[in-house]
Amino acid sequence: MSITSKEVRLKSRPVGLPVADNFEIAQVQLPAPGAGEVQVKNLWMTVDPYMRGRMMDRESYVPPFQIGEALQGGAIGEVVASEDANFKAGDLVSSMFGWREAFNAPGGALQKLDTHGLPPQTFLGVAGMPGLTAYVGLIKIAALKPGDVVFVSAAAGAVGSVVCQIAKIKGHTVIGSAGGPEKAAFLKEIGVDHVIDYKVEKDLTAALAKAAPKGIDVYFENVGGEHLDAALAVANPFARFALCGMISQYNVTEAPKGPSNIMLAVGKSLRLEGFIVSNHFDMLPQYVAELSGWIQSGQFKWKETVETGIENAPAAFLKLFSGENMGKMLVKLA
Amino acid sequence: MSITSKEVRLKSRPVGLPVADNFEIAQVQLPAPGAGEVQVKNLWMTVDPYMRGRMMDRESYVPPFQIGEALQGGAIGEVVASEDANFKAGDLVSSMFGWREAFNAPGGALQKLDTHGLPPQTFLGVAGMPGLTAYVGLIKIAALKPGDVVFVSAAAGAVGSVVCQIAKIKGHTVIGSAGGPEKAAFLKEIGVDHVIDYKVEKDLTAALAKAAPKGIDVYFENVGGEHLDAALAVANPFARFALCGMISQYNVTEAPKGPSNIMLAVGKSLRLEGFIVSNHFDMLPQYVAELSGWIQSGQFKWKETVETGIENAPAAFLKLFSGENMGKMLVKLA
Numbered sequence: 001m002s003i004t005s006k007e008v009r010l011k012s013r014p015v016g017l018p019v020a021d022n023f024e025i026a027q028v029q030l031p032a033p034g035a036g037e038v039q040v041k042n043l044w045m046t047v048d049p050y051m052r053g054r055m056m057d058r059e060s061y062v063p064p065f066q067i068g069e070a071l072q073g074g075a076i077g078e079v080v081a082s083e084d085a086n087f088k089a090g091d092l093v094s095s096m097f098g099w100r101e102a103f104n105a106p107g108g109a110l111q112k113l114d115t116h117g118l119p120p121q122t123f124l125g126v127a128g129m130p131g132l133t134a135y136v137g138l139i140k141i142a143a144l145k146p147g148d149v150v151f152v153s154a155a156a157g158a159v160g161s162v163v164c165q166i167a168k169i170k171g172h173t174v175i176g177s178a179g180g181p182e183k184a185a186f187l188k189e190i191g192v193d194h195v196i197d198y199k200v201e202k203d204l205t206a207a208l209a210k211a212a213p214k215g216i217d218v219y220f221e222n223v224g225g226e227h228l229d230a231a232l233a234v235a236n237p238f239a240r241f242a243l244c245g246m247i248s249q250y251n252v253t254e255a256p257k258g259p260s261n262i263m264l265a266v267g268k269s270l271r272l273e274g275f276i277v278s279n280h281f282d283m284l285p286q287y288v289a290e291l292s293g294w295i296q297s298g299q300f301k302w303k304e305t306v307e308t309g310i311e312n313a314p315a316a317f318l319k320l321f322s323g324e325n326m327g328k329m330l331v332k333l334a
Numbered sequence: 335m336s337i338t339s340k341e342v343r344l345k346s347r348p349v350g351l352p353v354a355d356n357f358e359i360a361q362v363q364l365p366a367p368g369a370g371e372v373q374v375k376n377l378w379m380t381v382d383p384y385m386r387g388r389m390m391d392r393e394s395y396v397p398p399f400q401i402g403e404a405l406q407g408g409a410i411g412e413v414v415a416s417e418d419a420n421f422k423a424g425d426l427v428s429s430m431f432g433w434r435e436a437f438n439a440p441g442g443a444l445q446k447l448d449t450h451g452l453p454p455q456t457f458l459g460v461a462g463m464p465g466l467t468a469y470v471g472l473i474k475i476a477a478l479k480p481g482d483v484v485f486v487s488a489a490a491g492a493v494g495s496v497v498c499q500i501a502k503i504k505g506h507t508v509i510g511s512a513g514g515p516e517k518a519a520f521l522k523e524i525g526v527d528h529v530i531d532y533k534v535e536k537d538l539t540a541a542l543a544k545a546a547p548k549g550i551d552v553y554f555e556n557v558g559g560e561h562l563d564a565a566l567a568v569a570n571p572f573a574r575f576a577l578c579g580m581i582s583q584y585n586v587t588e589a590p591k592g593p594s595n596i597m598l599a600v601g602k603s604l605r606l607e608g609f610i611v612s613n614h615f616d617m618l619p620q621y622v623a624e625l626s627g628w629i630q631s632g633q634f635k636w637k638e639t640v641e642t643g644i645e646n647a648p649a650a651f652l653k654l655f656s657g658e659n660m661g662k663m664l665v666k667l668a
Contacts, residue, residue, distance in 0.1 A: 061601050256597070258591065259592040260591065260592045262558070262593060262596070264608075265607075267608065269607075272606040273604070274603050
């Protein structure tokens with residue numbers, strides 16, 4: 001059937017911190033699905049920091065969003081009509097057609113979702129890309145090994161809070177950095193050993209050195225800037241840094257200040273390695289198997305920050321940069 | 335027998351660029367060697383950039399030099415008297431008792447040197463620590479693989495010129511950066527494909543992008559600063575950076591400017607890894623075996639820059655930072 005759908009389009013490319021006016025809401029009419037197509041009504045969509053990069057017109061590992069077109073991103077939806085024999089009305093599906101209420105797409109662009117009893121939106125969070133990102137970064141890129149002291153920045157975020165918990169479940173000392181008392185309390189709740197509230201610390205390096213008197217062996221990097229300087233300063237010889245993101249740098253308009261102490265990487269034999277989760281999807285089965293066990297045993301907790309309605313999707317995205325989310329930031333669409 | 339020896343002592347810790355007055359020459363009287371000791375007259379000593387770090391009073395992977403004491407470093411000498419049955423007069427030995435004309439030491443602190451027909455001083459250069467550093471960084475740390483385009487900074491130096499040649503012998507495209515026409519000519523002579531004279535290039539990133547239109551896959555880092563920025567900018571996805579040294583940063587007195595584009599390491603999945611050759615001495619037999627073949631086949635060339643006399647050792651060291659050496663900087667002592 002023909003239905004209407006509202007979608008979020010990129011109206012203009014942000015310069016510096018994105019603002020509401022960089023986005024516009026448009027309404028489109030979706031025809032009934034054609035042969036081989038499926039019509040999907042989205043239930044949940046995700047907003048993630050990496051999307052900021054796609055709003056710039058530059059070469060990157062994912063192509064830039066185009067002005068006047070709907071944005072893209074992860075979404076969980078329900079099939080309402082299908083002309084593909086593999087899907088039927090009522091099926092839950094995951095797709096990259098977020099930022100819109102509904103869409104038509106070829107069946108091949110969708111993945112049927114078996115929730116295994118979990119809330120569907122967790123597949124945009126702990127059981128989805130952010131969770132796998134945490135797992136890949138910690139286990140494969142940072143090559144976590146027994147006895148490592150682990151430092152995590154943006155530790156209360158969608159990725160960071162999973163990193164903290166995996167490291168704690170595996171028996172490590174974990175130091176988490178986050179901004180504000182509410183996040184600090186959440187980190188304590190999930191077992192983080194030492195919480196650094198970077199908003200109150202004047203000297204991040206001193207705070208980290210105090211929290212990690214024996215140094216750090218692994219740094220899970222989500223923030224960049226002063227956090228990277230502090231991690232370099234306090235790193236033990238042969239420490240590994242998994243470079244997942246540098247959110248403090250995404251909106252700068254001048255050349256960002258690089259880590260002035262990068263030279264320490266030579267003398268300490270440090271390894272700094274960037275990664276993109278999409279190059280490591282082969283680790284998903286292993287992660288899901290471990291995660292299921294942790295969830296069933298009650299060892300694993302997660303938080304969501306939820307905005308409601310497609311009109312509020314841009315605001316939800318902007319809140320990632322003001323640090324207003326705890327755990328996964330989601331938009332509930334239906 | 336008792337002999338006199340002149341040695342170079344650290345008179346004061348350099349602030350910024352070292353100057354002649356940071357050093358002093360002293361004369362000592364060496365008694366005849368005691369039981370188990372060997373008396374050695376040095377023929378050659380090395381000066382290396384890493385020694386700058388040891389002149390600072392800080393924790394590092396090697397302890398700092400002490401004021402008023404003789405400096406230390408690699409040397410090749412000849413035994414003049416021995417009270418250790420394993421050594422006899424006339425033996426060539428390598429030791430860490432550089433910066434002095436002669437010394438007494440326990441036999442256990444010396445290594446007997448079989449030159450295999452090479453000039454003895456090459457064991458302070460291509461056949462010694464700088465050569466092994468090049469090999470370890472390129473083969474193990476950067477994990478050189480077929481088809482890699484290799485960028486080398488300080489490419490005409492003791493380490494860099496070996497990196498360039500190993501990469502060329504193994505069939506790679508090599509881009510080398512060095513300062514001045516004489517070094518550029520040397521790099522051409524050893525087969526470097528594209529030479530960047532950083533002293534004449536206003537925009538190092540543009541110069542590198544032009545020299546490497548398909549990007550770089552390996553960066554052998556000896557310089558830091560703008561060189562690191564350029565390598566990050568021009569790196570291909572999954573490029574590996576072997577961080578060997580950052581000589582441009584050794585004498586800065588303010589906080590150095592870090593790489594402002596370090597964030598590219600995330601999106602491009604780059605790996606930056608520092609290393610210290612002394613953690614990789616297990617690769618020496620493999621390196622020596624390969625090197626012997628290259629030298630015998632005439633594929634391998636090296637240059638030395640030689641100062642003469644212990645009194646000129648500080649000047650030789652200072653020339654490392656003004657870039658006046660080509661290939662290995664050595665001091666001939668006898």
